[in-house]
Amino acid sequence: MAGGRTTKYNDKILEKAEDYIKNYKTFGDEIPMVDGLALELGIHRDTVNDWEKKYPEFSDIVRTLMTHQGRKLMNGSLSGEFREKTATLALSSNHGLVTKTAQDITSSDGS
DSSP states (O other): OSSOOOOOOHHHHHHHHHHHHHHHHHHHHOOOHHHHHHHHHHHHHHHHHHHHHOOHHHHHHHHHHHHHHHHHHHHHHHEEEEEEEHHHHHHHHHOOOOOOOOOOOOOTTOO
16 A cells, blocks of 8 residues: 555454454453454454455455344343343344334324
């Protein structure tokens, strides 16, 4: 990269990223997270986003991480391991979950 900083991206980074996805709990995380991945790789979250756009194999790793995260959140919400509000917030902001509320309204005349 002429005039820019050299990148830390290499095969070792890919190995470390895959290790994080498999062993995120040993790194102190309850669910796999992009922020946790960034910290374990020694990079900023913005760098994760940049690499995800630039390197297809890294993009696959991040998508796999997010798939594991969604599964863990959904199962944790169903089992009671996670508070429903916490899981719902994470699922809606990171995984496109849309919650709908139905409301019946009855007027004073019963209609």
